[in-house]
Amino acid sequence: MIAAALTLLLALPPLVWVAAMFDRIGTGRGAVLIGPLQNGAALLLRPNTATEAPDRLNRLLAPGWYLALALVGLSVVPLAPGVVASDISTGLVLWGACEALTVVVVFLHGWSPNAPLPLIGAYRYVAIGLPAMLLSMFVLIGAALPAQSLSVVEVVEAQREIWNVIRQPLGLPLFMALGLAITLRGPFDYADGAELAGGTSAEESGPALALWHFARAAMLVAFSAMAATAFLGGHLGPVLPGPVWLLLKTLVLMALSVAAGRFFARMPPARMLTFLWVVLLPLSFASLALVGVEVLP
Amino acid sequence: MTDALFLALSTLAIWSGWRVFRVDSMVRASFQLMVSFIAVGLIAVLLAAPYIGIATIFMMAVEMMVMALFMVMFMMNPAGLNPMVMVHQHRFSIAAGVVAFSGLSAAVLLSDLPVQRVPEGADVVRDLGHELLGPSMLIFETAGVTLLATMIGAVVLSAHSGRYGASDAGSLPPGLTPGGEPAGRKPDESAGHHHHHGGH
Amino acid sequence: MTLVTVLIVAAALIGIGLYGALSQQSFVMLMMGLELMLNGAILAVIGFWSFSLGGAPEGQLLAIIVMAVMAVEMAVGFALVVAVYRKRQADMTESLTSMRH
Numbered sequence: 028m029i030a031a032a033l034t035l036l037l038a039l040p041p042l043v044w045v046a047a048m049f050d051r052i053g054t055g056r057g058a059v060l061i062g063p064l065q066n067g068a069a070l071l072l073r074p075n076t077a078t079e080a081p082d083r084l085n086r087l088l089a090p091g092w093y094l095a096l097a098l099v100g101l102s103v104v105p106l107a108p109g110v111v112a113s114d115i116s117t118g119l120v121l122w123g124a125c126e127a128l129t130v131v132v133v134f135l136h137g138w139s140p141n142a143p144l145p146l147i148g149a150y151r152y153v154a155i156g157l158p159a160m161l162l163s164m165f166v167l168i169g170a171a172l173p174a175q176s177l178s179v180v181e182v183v184e185a186q187r188e189i190w191n192v193i194r195q196p197l198g199l200p201l202f203m204a205l206g207l208a209i210t211l212r213g214p215f216d217y218a219d220g221a222e223l224a225g226g227t228s229a230e231e232s233g234p235a236l237a238l239w240h241f242a243r244a245a246m247l248v249a250f251s252a253m254a255a256t257a258f259l260g261g262h263l264g265p266v267l268p269g270p271v272w273l274l275l276k277t278l279v280l281m282a283l284s285v286a287a288g289r290f291f292a293r294m295p296p297a298r299m300l301t302f303l304w305v306v307l308l309p310l311s312f313a314s315l316a317l318v319g320v321e322v323l324p
Numbered sequence: 325m326t327d328a329l330f331l332a333l334s335t336l337a338i339w340s341g342w343r344v345f346r347v348d349s350m351v352r353a354s355f356q357l358m359v360s361f362i363a364v365g366l367i368a369v370l371l372a373a374p375y376i377g378i379a380t381i382f383m384m385a386v387e388m389m390v391m392a393l394f395m396v397m398f399m400m401n402p403a404g405l406n407p408m409v410m411v412h413q414h415r416f417s418i419a420a421g422v423v424a425f426s427g428l429s430a431a432v433l434l435s436d437l438p439v440q441r442v443p444e445g446a447d448v449v450r451d452l453g454h455e456l457l458g459p460s461m462l463i464f465e466t467a468g469v470t471l472l473a474t475m476i477g478a479v480v481l482s483a484h485s486g487r488y489g490a491s492d493a494g495s496l497p498p499g500l501t502p503g504g505e506p507a508g509r510k511p512d513e514s515a516g517h518h519h520h521h522g523g524h
Numbered sequence: 525m526t527l528v529t530v531l532i533v534a535a536a537l538i539g540i541g542l543y544g545a546l547s548q549q550s551f552v553m554l555m556m557g558l559e560l561m562l563n564g565a566i567l568a569v570i571g572f573w574s575f576s577l578g579g580a581p582e583g584q585l586l587a588i589i590v591m592a593v594m595a596v597e598m599a600v601g602f603a604l605v606v607a608v609y610r611k612r613q614a615d616m617t618e619s620l621t622s623m624r625h
Contacts (some may be wrong), residue, residue, distance in 0.1 A: 344540075450582075
């Protein structure tokens with residue numbers, strides 16, 4: 028248990044670096060390999076900006092909470108048979124709580140500077156983030172059904188015969204929508220969009236912004252690991268040891284998320300809201316119903 | 325260890341519950357309430373109810389987020405820049421709260437409570453699932469139907485278009501003084517073009 | 525951590541919630557008072573379940589029902605706030621001096 032937690036803590040910074048590299052490939056924003064490190068170092072040297080009458084405590088803590096939620100979410104992912112940082116019987120619910128609190132933290136990040144652009148970003152992100160989170164819960168219940176358990180370890184064990192991505196083809200794409208939402212990227216980047224001059228981070232600079240970007244990349248790692256575990260069989264796989272399989276699947280899903288974020292355009296918030304409630308949410312119901320029919324004895 | 329955690333969490337739950345009615349900004353208030361709920365959820369985890377505890381955290385994070393959303397939408401002072409005291413019958417409320425607390429505490433302290441702990445290693449989450457979709461299915465499904473009725477009722481209540489025309493037709497803001505001139509938006513603006521359909 | 529201490533914490537939450545529900549002028553703050561009372565109720569239910577029911581699942585069922593009640597309270601409450609706001613352009617309890625349209 029402690030070994031698993033230490034492994035995760037050691038593996039996270041390199042994976043965050045890889046996530047930042049994925050984000051740079053093909054964008055022409057400087058060197059792919061050392062660019063993230065240069066940018067981070069530059070940010071650390073810059074001063075934090077001040078705004079008028081901010082909520083100091085929450086402004087200070089929001090990036091840290093974001094990172095903490097990524098770590099808690101990552102902790103339910105089993106690295107190998109019997110090796111998991113937090114081995115609780117309701118791991119999927121804990122992951123769901125992390126998703127819900129992520130929406131809260133992004134809102135706090137935008138609300139606390141007490142400035143217009145961050146508040147607009149936070150406000151519209153909440154409207155989009157809540158339904159996105161809702162549909163992910165139905166998808167995750169679908170992943171839990173064949174395992175007959177809410178424990179992530181059991182969910183992996185139930186995929187020994189066949190991966191969930193084949194049994195429930197709708198599950199992974201719908202879950203990816205959530206991943207784009209909680210990592211503030213691409214079509215779901217209503218919080219930190221460029222048209223709001225950075226949205227919730229518009230007033231941020233210096234170490235606080237560096238930590239926010241780090242946490243965002245860490246959340247991408249946590250989400251990809253969770254998606255790999257719930258739909259791609261996690262650490263299961265032939266020949267190679269379990270953790271290597273988990274790492275490979277996580278990297279593939281990270282690349283897929285970054286690509287999806289680049290490929291899909293962002294809709295106006297009102298249209299996205301309709302799309303989420305009218306198309307994606309019913310799709311997740313349908314996916315859950317199909318899984319239910321399938322696991323009937 | 326458990327006792328220390330319980331002490332810390334219950335202090336946090338009560339303190340942040342109290343702060344809900346003391347902070348300036350209503351967004352802060354709703355997140356203080358969320359902290360109180362999270363503390364209670366963690367106490368429930370300590371009390372060997374992992375599903376209920378974490379589900380409480382999950383649900384309340386969403387609920388309080390919606391609450392904060394409504395705060396920003398309706399409040400005159402969403403960011404909390406100005407001090408704010410909006411209370412009525414304050415002394416009576418304090419007395420009622422104190423009486424409720426002391427009455428309930430007295431009842432707890434004076435009654436003989438049965439003791440029969442959850443057995444070690446019981447699979448409480450599985451038990452709950454079997455109960456929900458087994459003997460208590462009628463209760464569970466009734467809750468589901470109630471929620472559906474709530475959704476329909478909420479949409480009907482909050483819809484802009486009603487059976488008798490637009491729901492904000494002729495709406496008047498309250499006066500700045502009791503019985504005084506309406507403050508804020510005037511009815512002409514608020515009713516918009518719907519106003520003219522009445523044929524007056 | 526005994527049943528008595530858990531129930532006293534629950535009683536404190538219910539007391540504070542009652543104070544809030546009775547004293548606040550804003551509808552949304554009033555609802556926060558109600559939520560805090562239900563928070564205490566959940567804690568009391570789980571405390572009783574954990575210490576005195578010997579693991580019978582009905583106690584957890586009651587906690588889930590309390591959560592459903594909370595959801596209903598929130599949804600209907602917010603719908604009413606929206607309706608009142610449309611009509612009176614305020615969300616204060618004092619703005620509702622009559623129930624007439």
